[in-house]
Amino acid sequence: MSDNGPGIPPEIKDKIFQPIFTTLPTGQGTGLGLSLSYDIVKAQGGTIRVETLEGNGCTFVIELPNA
DSSP states (O other): OEEOSOOOOHHHHTTTTSTTOOOSOTTSOOSOHHHHHHHHHHHTTOEEEEEEOTTSOEEEEEEOOOO
């Protein structure tokens, strides 16, 4: 999945899969979406990573093993 947003700044890139981490104002996000996605993918033996360049959007890459 890719977007054309502002990208993810390097100083928070390593935090985005942590539970309760959000860049949204208080009350506008729980910070659980990426954490839950990460846990689900890992439980299936897969990997999830983000490729981003600040100012140029980002791409989330999910790889799952063949059954």
